[in-house]
Amino acid sequence: AALAAIEAREPAIGAFLEVTPELAYAAAERLDARRAAGESLPPLAGVPLAIKDNMNLVGTHTTCASKMLESYVSPYTATCVDRMLAAGCIPVGKTNMDEFAFGSSTESSAFHPTKNPWDTDRVPGGSSGGSAAAVAAGETPLALGSDTGGSIRQPAALCGVIGMKPSYGAVSRYGVTAFGSSLDQVGPFGRTVLDVALAMDALMAGGADPLDGTSRAFEASFTAGLNEGVAGKRVGIVPALMEAQGLADEVREAVQAAAGALRDAGAELVEIELPHLDAAIAAYYVIGPAEAFSNLARFDGIRYGYQEPGCSSLGEQSARSRAHGFGEEVKRRQLLGAYLLSSGVYDRYYFAAQKARTLITEDYAAAFAQVDAILMPAAPRTAFRFGELSDPTQMYLSDLFTISLNIAGNAGMSVPVGLGKDTKLPVAVQLQGAAFTDAKLLRFARVVE
Numbered sequence: 410a411a412l413a414a415i416e417a418r419e420p421a422i423g424a425f426l427e428v429t430p431e432l433a434y435a436a437a438e439r440l441d442a443r444r445a446a447g448e449s450l451p452p453l454a455g456v457p458l459a460i461k462d463n464m465n466l467v468g469t470h471t472t473c474a475s476k477m478l479e480s481y482v483s484p485y486t487a488t489c490v491d492r493m494l495a496a497g498c499i500p501v502g503k504t505n506m507d508e509f510a511f512g513s514s515t516e517s518s519a520f521h522p523t524k525n526p527w528d529t530d531r532v533p534g535g536s537s538g539g540s541a542a543a544v545a546a547g548e549t550p551l552a553l554g555s556d557t558g559g560s561i562r563q564p565a566a567l568c569g570v571i572g573m574k575p576s577y578g579a580v581s582r583y584g585v586t587a588f589g590s591s592l593d594q595v596g597p598f599g600r601t602v603l604d605v606a607l608a609m610d611a612l613m614a615g616g617a618d619p620l621d622g623t624s625r626a627f628e629a630s631f632t633a634g635l636n637e638g639v640a641g642k643r644v645g646i647v648p649a650l651m652e653a654q655g656l657a658d659e660v661r662e663a664v665q666a667a668a669g670a671l672r673d674a675g676a677e678l679v680e681i682e683l684p685h686l687d688a689a690i691a692a693y694y695v696i697g698p699a700e701a702f703s704n705l706a707r708f709d710g711i712r713y714g715y716q717e718p719g720c721s722s723l724g725e726q727s728a729r730s731r732a733h734g735f736g737e738e739v740k741r742r743q744l745l746g747a748y749l750l751s752s753g754v755y756d757r758y759y760f761a762a763q764k765a766r767t768l769i770t771e772d773y774a775a776a777f778a779q780v781d782a783i784l785m786p787a788a789p790r791t792a793f794r795f796g797e798l799s800d801p802t803q804m805y806l807s808d809l810f811t812i813s814l815n816i817a818g819n820a821g822m823s824v825p826v827g828l829g830k831d832t833k834l835p836v837a838v839q840l841q842g843a844a845f846t847d848a849k850l851l852r853f854a855r856v857v858e
């Protein structure tokens with residue numbers, strides 16, 4: 410059914426870079442054989458799964474939507490993908506994204522744009538736009554994305570699906586192409602909070618991954634207690650964020666309505682402050698590009714992917730392969746990172762960004778001493794038109810509400826709450842929780858969805 414839906418809807422949506430019917434049928438046949446042998450099947454047996462194209466699945470291309478990796482075939486499978494498959498998921502394909510996950514619209518894919526299923530003149534958000542669109546279009550019930558500064562939560566918001574960015578270290582990064590290693594987290598997209606909880610259980614099964622030094626074991630079950638409610642819990646609202654410039658009225662009203670729903674369910678609303686959040690975007694656009702510059706140095710035209718023909722020296726081959734293999738935004742980030750890490754400049758910006766990171770992390774710690782979860786917008790506005798945000802700094806502001814969470818390593822998710830009264834497009838709210846309170850966060854989402 411998923412493959413048929415993909416065939417029917419892909420011409421209009423373009424969520425996938427590669428569809429994998431052979432792998433899907435092989436996985437389904439293996440499950441059938443186990444059932445025929447009288448084995449009990451794993452919890453997600455037969456559930457179709459789409460995988461962002463920065464995650465390795467052996468035998469498929471992992472292009473990161475870049476010409477640099479157009480011909481690259483995964484030699485192994487990422488831990489996150491492996492665990493979903495171990496839980497019984499059927500891999501239906503690899504999804505489109507902003508090139509190397511830099512962006513908020515999926516427009517920077519080297520191959521084709523992905524359309525928002527609600528209005529195909531509009532972007533699905535990004536960088537995990539293909540995964541969000543695939544779920545929103547009913548092509549697959551579950552998808553994996555990655556979120557370095559909002560790339561799961563923002564496209565989920567723009568496509569009207571649930572998207573979860575787990576705490577940093579919850580999901581293994583092994584086999585996922587690195588962008589900002591201290592910020593990157595993998596997480597699921599789904600249509601309901603329960604689906605996302607089931608995916609989280611699958612991703613956490615097996616505990617810490619020895620192949621990722623920052624991965625930690627996660628004891629909680631995501632499905633048990635999901636319907637426990639929020640009576641007596643405290644939910645933080647940040648008044649300053651509700652007045653943020655660029656926040657659409659219809660989004661502000663949706664957050665207020667969600668706050669009302671949480672209060673009606675017995676939660677107490679508490680006004681809190683996150684005083685250093687206004688430094689989050691600036692700090693992110695230092696730390697992110699600095700880490701990206703280091704991580705993308707491996708694409709040297711020799712070890713992976715695109716290799717410029719006809720070069721007479723190694724240096725020329727590397728320079729020309731990078732010049733022609735990378736798109737504009739990927740070059741911009743690397744130039745920025747190279748500059749920021751250069752001597753003399755490093756002290757001024759990188760140290761300052763790290764100090765801001767500490768202050769933001771401390772702000773959150775103080776807030777989570779008072780409240781169990783924080784409610785705020787996920788994206789400042791609903792889906793925008795292709796080409797509408799042509800200025801990169803304007804695009805960077807799409808992550809106004811999502812970036813600080815990655816800086817602090819906390820858990821967050823975006824939950825759709827219907828269509829906006831003005832644009833009639835999906836509107837979402839965001840719930841944030843302290844690191845490793847992810848399972849509890851889902852209970853708040855369950856009340857709001």
Ligand code: GLN
Pocket residue numbers: 510511512513535536555556557558559560561588697805808
């Ligand atoms: N939009 C942000 C950026 O361009 C975040 C991307 C992400 O989370 N991968 O860096």
